[in-house]
Structures are given as structure tokens and as C-alpha cells.
Amino acid sequence: MEPIVATNSQASAKQFSCQGCGNALHITHPRAQVVACQYCGAVLDATSETHQIITRLGAPEKFQPYSFIEVGKKATLDGKTYQVMGRTRWKMQYEEFWREGSESGYSTEIWLYDEWLLMDERRTYLYLVEDKEGYWISYEITPDQPMTLDHSLRLAFFQNHGINIVQEYGEADIVYFEGESNYHLHKGDRISFASYSFKGDMYIVESRLNKQGEVTEVEFFRESPISRMALLEAFGEQETIQSLDDQRVIWSFVRLVSLVVGVVMSLLTILSFGPGKTAYEKEVMVSAIGQEGYDLDDFKIPAKGLYKLKISLNTIANNSQAYLMAYIMDSSEEVLNTVEGEFYHESGVDDEGSWSESELSETMLFRAEGPGAYTIRLFADAGGAANSAATVTLYQDIMLTRYVLIGAILAFLIVWMAQNRLKQLPAYTPYRFK
């Protein structure tokens, strides 16, 4: 008899109907233990011929993936081509470490995350963890100091890590599963876990619990963060990468322009505190201002714009008051605007010593609608300023502080917004497989 080389039948893709809804299901992974129906969410035994329903988890429409990764997609990671085989969504209730100043403690949190199973062409596996904050590649590790959580809330799996504060600990259970899995899912399965961080990676001890809450298996993992851009590139999502690059360019441009505008507006705000350029100035003795007022010389306003009119007294007798008012009129003597002021100087002595307080000037902004001849009529109730001189000054090139200030604030708000948008855009950090 000629020797025959044993040719074991090789497991291949299988097709069958879902026991729950009758839809056609495929098993592509030869070692799949369970397969989920993408229509009704039933999880079926992939190993038996009857494909019985093991458990029913959530409806697929309620547990959509967080991002672009989907079952069946392919990715090139570390030079190997992987295919996404399945996704398990875990819900965990846990205690999270916090520290504020000298105080620290744990707060109770609830969080959801997806565990993606990827298989390469050589049937080795990679576990990708995804939540709303990012992505991590999970590796099983062999610690030299295996331990589980105890009341000290400290962990150290490796001697060179020292003793580390537990960042998170709690329990998690499966709320959804899709695709195929190389491990069995059991209804009621839970895990308890505890983790610490070391040099940017998370080190996790995970205990599988049976229905009685007994530990049946303990595993140790290192989760290493991977950037979204690195994953987009791995999954060949060129369209998304291009769109993100475009957004990056646009928001960088917006940030730059807004920054320039903000700086210019800030400078203008500082400049706007200045009096402006003197266009006209006249000094009149208060005693010369009669009952009908005192008309100053005509002056020309060169252009339409914002002007500032200031009236002031050079002095006033102590503990006395005076009143000044000025009309600014156009050539037809129509009053365009008025500025008036109660001026005073008061002084005295109290428990804190001597004090004095005075108000000797008043200003008013007005808008000239066009160039032309204008005049100012002064009125006065001389009071303690009978021997004083009143000065009328007209300033041009006036900027309204509030407008340029609002402009500066708005520009810096846009800078901040653009900066945040840029921060939200995934940065490309090359991932180094360990």
C-alpha cells in the first residue's frame, strides 16, 4: 500500500439561516466560535451544525460603530493585512481616579467601548479598542509580577514599573456583538478589571467571572494608543484623510487671518484711548460768555466722520461749581450736538486726612455728515469759574473703543475656535508596533 498523506478537510466559509429571523448568514472565519445576525442581533453558535442561538443582545441599529471601522473592512498594520471580523461592545461601570491639588479619590463612571477583532491572512489576531475618545491596540502580556486588585488600589505588573496607582477599576459586560468571534460569548459573562498607566500605555488585569461571580480566568493586557490618522491610513480611508487635510488647511488659514485681525484690532483699541488729532482749539474767558452765549470762530470740518468735542475749565475756585454747555452747529445754525458739564472742585479734611475732588472737563462724540463750516456756541453759568478760561477742543480721527475692542475680541474668539477645531482634527502620529 502506498503511503497516503493525510489531507484533512479544511474548514471553509459556511452559509446558513439565522435561527432567529431566517436571514442568510455567512461564517468566513474558520475558527469562529460565534456569529451574530446583523438583522436581528441574535448571537449563534458557529461551531455546531444546528447553529443554535446562544444569546440575544441589543438590536444592531442601537449600537452603531463610533467611527469609520466596520466589520469586513481591511487594514494594513505593521505590514500585515487584517480584516475586521467582529465587534464587541462592552459597558463598564467603574471607579476612576482623580486628583485636584492635594486631594484625590475615585469617582463612579459608566463608559462604553468597542473591541474590534482583526485577523490577518496568517490567522493571527489583533484587538483594537475604540471609544469616543480614541483608539488603542491591545496586546496580551506576560507580567513578571502577576497580581489582581486588592484594597491597596496599587498595581505593578513589571518590576521596572514600580508601584502605580490604579487609574480605573470596575466591571464590564457585553451589551452588543456583531460579526464573528474566535472566543465564546456566554450569557451573563462579566469581567472585572483594574488598570494603571505607565509611559502612555495602559496596563490592565482582567478577570473573567462566571455567573456565580467566581474568577475563571485572569489575563493581562497592555493597551497602546494609536492615532485616528494612523488608523485612517491603515484602513485606506484616503477620502477622509483628504477631507481632514482640507479642513486643516482651511482652519489654519482662518486662525492666521483672525490672529492678524485680532492683533491689529488690539493695537487700534490701545490707540483709541488717545484723544485723537486736534482739529480746532479755542480758549475763552468764562466771564466773556454772556446770557445769549458766545460764538466761537467758524471752523472747517474736512470730511465726514467721527469727531470728539471737549470743553474744559483751566481752574475753578475751591468748593465751588460752574456749568458749561457748547452747541456745535452747522452753517445754517442747526444744532448738531451738545456737550455740557457740571464742573466743580471740592476739598476738605476728614479722619483719613485731607482730600480733594474735581471735574474740569467733559467730552462728547458726534458724527459729521460731511465737510463744511461749523461753529460752536458756548453757554456758561460761571459760578466759581468767573476768572477762569474755558477751552473748546475738537479732535478728529476718532475711533470708537468699543467697536475695535469688540472686533479684537471677536477675532480672538475665532482664533480660539479655529485652534479647537484644529485640535479636534486627528493628528498624524506614526504608530510603532511593540
Added chain:
Amino acid sequence: MFQRQFECPSCGAPVIQQHAASRSIVCGYCHQTSHILPAGQLAAAGAQHLLVDYGSWLSIGKTVSLAGSEYLILGRIRMNYEDGFWDEWFLRSQDGAEGWLQEDDGSFVFFRQTKVLDHRLLLDEIPVGVRINLGSGIGEVFTTSKSTATVEGGEGELPFRIKPGDPADFIEGLQKGQILSVELLPEDHIVFTGYTISLDQLQIA
């Protein structure tokens, strides 16, 4: 080079033993597992069972290079447990060193037998996730899992008696950065020590 030929007790086909210390051998034609009796005969053990190939990169007759030594794959045993199954490939080097390559879902652990316990362990009394002293000069081990598995079947030749359908208890643990596996076989409780190895590191030929 040792070689001995038997007749399969099930189908009569020639079954060739290549390793003198083998205790079980599986017929390449009808997949009948047989025990090699001291008298130089084969005794059928259990039903014929063909192991389904799930696309492993390993197979009987191939060689793998590990820790500077080249090993020939002589046999394999497949164990079923509640989470699926795993394969244990029996390796032997030219200088007689033996080892086991455990293949489970694309991950590999290379084990070597280190001790035979001088006492019996009861699986139910072994807690998981704690340090226990195994005695027999092994010392403290952190237990990571325990399971009751079933021998699904074998292939090639193996250094102990197997029978498809027989139960076998296992305890796994960690000690000083190494993986420890205790196989609670009816005859002996054997301790194996090993480490994980990637497919890239296995030079399969």
C-alpha cells in the same frame, strides 16, 4: 534512526513510529488512535477521528526553529473546552529535546516539561487569580485559569496515551515571567513551563 512499523488495528494500514518513546500513534489513513503497548503491538483507543484543518501553518513532518534548536513536528493533540479548542504540537529535536507548541487562536506558547508533581491536585480546589504553592520544588505560582477539556483527537505520534473523548484537566499560571501549565492527567500531573512566541519568530520549514 529509530523506526518501527505497525499495522493499524482498525484498517490494517501501515503505521510508522519514528520516536521510541511514543505511547500513542494515529493512523494516517483511517485516523484511528492507538496505544503502543510494551509488547510491541497497537491497541485501538476510542473512535476514528479526523481533525479538521483550520488553516494552521504547522503540520506533522514540518520543522520549526526555536531557541536555537530545530524541532521536528511529530504529532499533535487537540483539546476542546468551553471556549473552543486548542492544539498542542509535539516537537522533538535531533538531540532528543522535546517540547510542545501550543497553538490557540493564532497565538503560540512553547512549553517544555519541567516537573512531574509528587502529589495530586484537585481542580475544584484550585482558585484562579491567586498565588498558590505547587510544591514539588516548583514554588509559588499565580493561577490564571483552569479548565476541564476533552481530548478531541490526535495526529502523528505522542509521548503519552490519549483517547478521543477522554477528559483532561488543566491549570495555567504565571511564574517569574513564564507561563506554567499543569496537565492533570490520570497517570501524572505534569508541569510545563513556557513562553509566548509569535508566528514571525517560528521559522517553519
